[in-house]
Amino acid sequence: MSVGTGPTFTDEQAAAADAKASFGDLRPRLETLVARYPERRAAMLPVLWEVQTARGWLTPTSIREIADYLGTPQAHVEGVITFYTMFKDVPVGQDVVMVCKTLSCRLRGAQEVIDALEDRYGIELGGTTSDGRYTIDEAECLGLCDMAPCMLVVDGARHGNLTPESAVQALEGGR
Amino acid sequence: MGLRDRLLQHAPPIGSSQSYDDYVASGGYQGLKKALGMEPDAVTQMVLEAGVRGRGGAGFPAGRKWSFVPKGTGKPVYLACNADESEPGCFKDRQIMERVPHLLIEGCVAACHAIGAQIAYIYVRGEYPQSIAALEAALVEAREKGTVGSDVMGSGWACDVWVHKGAGAYICGEETGLLSSLEGGRGYPRIKPPFPAVEGLWRSPTIINNVETLANVPLIVRDGVEAFKSVGNDDTTGTRLVGISGHVENPCDVEIDPATTTIRDLIETHAGGVWKGRKLKAVIPGGSSVPVMPADAIDVPFTYGAVRDAGSLAGAAGVIVMDETTCMVDALLNLMQFYHHESCGQCTPCREGTGWLEKLVTRIWKGEGRPSDIDLLDSVADTIGGAQNGKTICFLADSAVMPTKSFLKHFRGDFVAAVENGGSPVWKAQEARRAKVSA
Ligand SMILES: Cc1cc2nc3c(=O)[nH]c(=O)nc-3n(C[C@H](O)[C@H](O)[C@H](O)COP(=O)(O)O)c2cc1C
Ligand code: SF4
Ligand code: FES
Numbered sequence: 001m002s003v004g005t006g007p008t009f010t011d012e013q014a015a016a017a018d019a020k021a022s023f024g025d026l027r028p029r030l031e032t033l034v035a036r037y038p039e040r041r042a043a044m045l046p047v048l049w050e051v052q053t054a055r056g057w058l059t060p061t062s063i064r065e066i067a068d069y070l071g072t073p074q075a076h077v078e079g080v081i082t083f084y085t086m087f088k089d090v091p092v093g094q095d096v097v098m099v100c101k102t103l104s105c106r107l108r109g110a111q112e113v114i115d116a117l118e119d120r121y122g123i124e125l126g127g128t129t130s131d132g133r134y135t136i137d138e139a140e141c142l143g144l145c146d147m148a149p150c151m152l153v154v155d156g157a158r159h160g161n162l163t164p165e166s167a168v169q170a171l172e173g174g175r
Numbered sequence: 176m177g178l179r180d181r182l183l184q185h186a187p188p189i190g191s192s193q194s195y196d197d198y199v200a201s202g203g204y205q206g207l208k209k210a211l212g213m214e215p216d217a218v219t220q221m222v223l224e225a226g227v228r229g230r231g232g233a234g235f236p237a238g239r240k241w242s243f244v245p246k247g248t249g250k251p252v253y254l255a256c257n258a259d260e261s262e263p264g265c266f267k268d269r270q271i272m273e274r275v276p277h278l279l280i281e282g283c284v285a286a287c288h289a290i291g292a293q294i295a296y297i298y299v300r301g302e303y304p305q306s307i308a309a310l311e312a313a314l315v316e317a318r319e320k321g322t323v324g325s326d327v328m329g330s331g332w333a334c335d336v337w338v339h340k341g342a343g344a345y346i347c348g349e350e351t352g353l354l355s356s357l358e359g360g361r362g363y364p365r366i367k368p369p370f371p372a373v374e375g376l377w378r379s380p381t382i383i384n385n386v387e388t389l390a391n392v393p394l395i396v397r398d399g400v401e402a403f404k405s406v407g408n409d410d411t412t413g414t415r416l417v418g419i420s421g422h423v424e425n426p427c428d429v430e431i432d433p434a435t436t437t438i439r440d441l442i443e444t445h446a447g448g449v450w451k452g453r454k455l456k457a458v459i460p461g462g463s464s465v466p467v468m469p470a471d472a473i474d475v476p477f478t479y480g481a482v483r484d485a486g487s488l489a490g491a492a493g494v495i496v497m498d499e500t501t502c503m504v505d506a507l508l509n510l511m512q513f514y515h516h517e518s519c520g521q522c523t524p525c526r527e528g529t530g531w532l533e534k535l536v537t538r539i540w541k542g543e544g545r546p547s548d549i550d551l552l553d554s555v556a557d558t559i560g561g562a563q564n565g566k567t568i569c570f571l572a573d574s575a576v577m578p579t580k581s582f583l584k585h586f587r588g589d590f591v592a593a594v595e596n597g598g599s600p601v602w603k604a605q606e607a608r609r610a611k612v613s614a
Contacts, residue, residue, distance in 0.1 A: 036337045038251075038377055044359030045342055049301075070359070083361040084342035086301045098302065102263045103463060103509045104420035104495055111605070119612075140345060140513055141263035141463075142302050145420035145493070146427055155304050 008090045014059040017091070021054035023065045030069065040070050044080055048087055053155070057088040085137070086154065093128045096154040097171065098139035105141075109163070110149040114138070116164030117171070134171060179406055179432040181414045182390050186274040192309040195316040198277040204322050206393030210285045211330045218289035218396060225395040225403045226412040230267075231257050231348075231385030232462065232491040234479045237392075241382060243372035244290050250379040254287050254295040255357060255371075258386045259341055259348035261300055263463035263513060264493030267416035268386035270428050272299070272306035275390075276313035277322075280336055282389035284323060285396060287334045290382050294335050297386075298353050301342045310338050345517040349569045350383040352519065363519055364569035385491075387416055408434040411478035415492055419446040422453070422498035431477060433489075438473040438482070441494055453498040457586065461490020463510050464574035466581035467503075487581070503586040504593045505601040507578060508536045514575035525572035528559025532579055539590055542598025549590050553583050 033046040047070065051062050058066075058081055067074040081087040088096070099117065101110050114125060117136055121129045125138040144150040147160020151167065159170040180186075185201035187193050198204070210218050223238025244252055256279070260268045271279055283295040299307050314336060317323040325333045339357055346352040347362035354375050356362040375381025391413055395403045404412045411433045420426040424447030431441070438460055442448065449455050455470040460477075465488040475481045482489040497506060515529040535552045538544045557580075560566070560573035567573070583590065593599045 036335075039358070041359040042357060042377075045340065045356065049340055049342070072359075076360075080359070080361055084301075084344050086343035101509075102513055103459075103506060104264055104426075106509050107421045107495075107497060107501065107506075115608075139302070139343075140516065141261065141265075143260050143266045143269055143300065145264055145266050145418060145495075148420055148426065152302055152304075154301075158305070 013091050014061065017055045017057055017059050018061045020056065021051075023051075023062075023069070026050060026054055034070075041072050044070060044072075044077070045084075048077075048081065052087060056094075057091050059089075063089070085139075088135075091128075093135035094133050095156060096135045096137060097151055098137050098142060098154060099125065099151040099167075100140070100142045100144070100149060101138050102141035104145035105149040108148045112164050113149050113151075113162045113167045116168055120168045179414050180430050181394060181406065182271060182278065182387070182416060183274065183430050186270070189270075189274065192273055192312065193275050193277060195277060195313070195320055195322075198275070202397065203277055203393075204281055204328070206395070206397035207281050207285045207288075207322065208328055210288050210396045211328055211332065213396075215289050215291060218285065221395055221400055222289065222392060224400045225391075226409070227388065227391050227395065227403070228411065228479065229385055230387035230391075230415070230491070231350075232262065232464070234489070237384060237388050240372060240384070241286070241290050243370065244380045244382065245373055246291075248380065251294070252290055252292040253376045253379060253381040254283060254290065254292045255350075255353060255376065255381055255383045256283055256295060256297040256386060256389055257348060257350065257353060257383055258297050258299040258303070258306070259345075259353060260303070260386070260491075261345040261348045262491050262493060263510070264418065264420055264459060264495040265462045265491045266418045266420075267428055267492055269303060269306055270416060271386050271390050272303070273309045276309045277317065278390045278393060279310070279386055280313055280317050280323060282392040283336050284327060284334050285392050286382070286384065286389055288332070290380075292382070293333055294337070296337050296339045296357055296376075298339045298341060298347070298357060300347075301340050307338055307340055314338070344519075345513075346519045346569075346571060349571065352569065353383060354381065361519070363521055364571075366568055406432045406434075408478060410480040411489075415477060415489075417441060417477065417492040417494060419494045419496065421494075421496040422450050422501070423496050424448055424450045433477040436477050437475055438468070438477060438494065441477065442473070442496055446494075446496070449496065449498050451498070453500065455496070456499045456501050457497040457503065457506075459487075459493075459495040459497075459578070461488045462493035463495065463513065464570075464577060465490045466577050467585060468581075469585045488577075502593070502599045502601050503582055503589040504536065504540050504599045507582045508533070508540045508599075510578050511536050511575060514571065518571055522567040522572070524559045524561070525567050525575075528555065528572055529575050531555050532559070532575055539593050540599045540602050542593065542596075542602065544590075544594040546591075546594055548594065549583065549587065552579065552590075556580050556583075 034043040128135045150160040228234040347356040351365040352362040371381045475485045511533040515533040520526045560576040
């Protein structure tokens, strides 16, 4: 949640995300997750993932519903979301791309890859392409140093041994 | 030289995952079968005698850790498998999870039997969807075939294994941060004692082990202690999986005999040598948190003891190679950005200190450094660590200190040059490129 800078999304955007999946429909799957732990609250990360995947991002309604569902205060759910970089409480592109900037990738040209992506889409890392297709985040070591420089589509493909050209191509191919 | 496939002996090539049938055909689940026929303490004793040390970085003997689980508390016991693998330069656990997922599952179930647990959680970083998919698919098979579930291999004993997906936070790899995260909170590390073996998940005894540590367990039980110890030496028993990345021709992951493989072998024989025919400048042998080594220090076997005696640590076996053109100010800045970003903020020395380190190195990198900044950097590094003495809750701050101190010790010249010549060559090149673009 951005504090003090006003909302970074509109009510319409939130409503559109919520409309993608009703919490009731998600429940049967969530029940199987909760059953894996001796305490409901432990299912926090799995539940956040399920809801985020279904709706694209974690809307205020989602946060309320998850808090109720797990029997924990909303402030706790928000605190968890903001701790983890892969949870999003603002709208993001259809896919989120994580571009590694850490040492093994930097040694093999990660900065040039990042510059090329920023140039191509006219955004800085953390931004979303104007067509809403991709949010491009910077990432710390993705554990793919054997294919450095590299990037990962969240819950999707990984792209390695990138050059500035092949990085752009990999994303253009997915449009 | 020193190549020794054991964990990955029957692993299919990168990109595919071994099925249950293929795993069983190659001797899989025999270790578990044997373990189930043994007293739990006898399994722990075997792991103790095998001498296998934790592959997550700290190198603590697994059997000893298991023996700390108190008996007769009436509380459940849990196993947490650390598959967070977020240390820069490390990518070995991924090989096990993606290529031989049943080996890890078998290791988890056998370990549960030994420590008296009936649930194992495998905490996999969220950035590993391929590992998660391979494990989930293997778990479906394992439940179907009865190697996981309500009646493990017909023994009447129940054991569940669940994959728990992280969401992007390095600190969740620290064992108590992992527990906080598993319980559904922020991944805040906890003060020790109590140690997790006594009071971990939901205040119950919990054993936390790295993926590779647990993957060794079925082999120890199946083939016996002597067979296990036939690779390595007394200090480092068994094989090690090592990732080699950075300025090498062929970045890769290899399984080696640590007693007969030197860091030079890793680079020259296994990774095709320093790339572009260049000379070696520096090596970080154990993942980003360990001291950097100069090029002339690498003729040492990859055992815990030998690398320590050479001034660094084998750690989590992520070998990062830097060639003669590398600006060490730029490399250190990259690491300090990482540690500052990943500090969880609970302890003032770590939260503020990693910020200071980043700021000071940035200043030198951008040509705004004063000559006194180099000593200042060194002395700030002296004040921020200290998990050993209770100054910080976990070792993250120390993990930023070790690179800083060693970079200054071995490559002070690069820092002096950056101060005297208006910044790091990398910064200057970047500025020139940007000026050209905007012109
Ligand atoms: C900041 C920090 C990050 C860590 N990250 C990992 C990790 O990603 N994977 C891992 O296995 N161990 C990691 N460790 C080490 C664990 O705390 C712990 O020692 C290990 O999981 C124990 O398992 P082992 O004895 O089998 O090695 C980390 C430690 C620290 C201080
Ligand atoms: S040392 Fe740093 S990362 Fe570890 S608990 Fe303290 S603030 Fe968090
Ligand atoms: S440094 Fe980029 S994947 Fe490891």
